[in-house]
Amino acid sequence: MLSGYEYLITSLPALYFDNPPGISLDELDERVRTNTSKNAFEEFGAMSLWNLENTPTQTIQTFSDFSNNLFGEISRFRKAKRDGKLFTFSLLPINFSEQNPLEAEIEIMKRLWKEIEDLSFGHHFDFTEVLFYKLKFQILSRKYSFDGEKGKAIVQKVIFSLNTEEE
């Protein structure tokens, strides 16, 4: 007899960094809702890659600390760049500053993904694994929202509206 988490995790499609998630957010929410307690589902819903305050488990808190350090490093890098100063990375590759904006964003996601993989070690069929699944899902959703054609259309639309506004 499988437990709720075992059943839930085995029913979810595996997530790979180089492939789009094979599940939608609504489907994921529904599966978690039907296989976990009300409290767990609320905690699952409240937690997000972009809001890691009051994390439900210690391991997620460790990830949250890492995430804060990583984004702190990126903020310091941006400030140094604005001030025309050199910056040395500790959590990101040395050549990070040479990457184009898309490569840089993917590098950040890759680093977060790697940290999740490392911290997931030893977590099998528990709530932490479910929460990490959501974080990975959010990384992939964002990664695959980066569509070149769509991005170009947005740029042209913004520039067009700026010029029209000016006329």
Next chain:
Amino acid sequence: MADGIKKVYPLSKVGKARAKTDLALAQKRGDYFEKRKNLLFGAVNTVKDDIRKLEISIQEEYERNANWFGVFADSLFDISTFVQIKAVHTESLTIAGVRVERFEKVEFENIEIDISETPLWADEGIQFIKDQSIREIMIACKRKKLELLDEALSEARSKETLYKEILPPHIENQLQKITGQLADEERLSIGTSKIIVRNRKEAI
């Protein structure tokens, strides 16, 4: 036709002199409009060339940065709220008698970008949009300038044609006619005098 000539240039020496003055004036005006046309033609070509260069530059920038455009579709960040134009500054100047506006700079609204709340790509994304907008606005300014210069060029061309090609043959024609008529009058007057002299001799 003869009545028409009489109206413009009465058949007299004064009329002939006036026609000569008009002819000289027409030639002067023709030269002036030819110079103006040449200046405007040069200016129009320069502006067209500038527009073409800017269009190429816009296209090159799109191509050079196309490999990272995906970030603009980021589901987390809407760039449009971070770039707004406050004012476009231009300077008035006169080119061959035409008052035009020359682009000086674009002033963007000073919208603070919180580096802890915006994604990393926001910095380059915003800069890219600003740079491309500046080029587009420069093109718009130059197109307005081109419109005015083109209009003045076409006017200068038609006036040059009028003063150099249409009016001079007309005036010369008038002069020729007046000269002929004056010669006729002269011959008539000589003939009349001769008749008078002969009549007087016969009377004596």
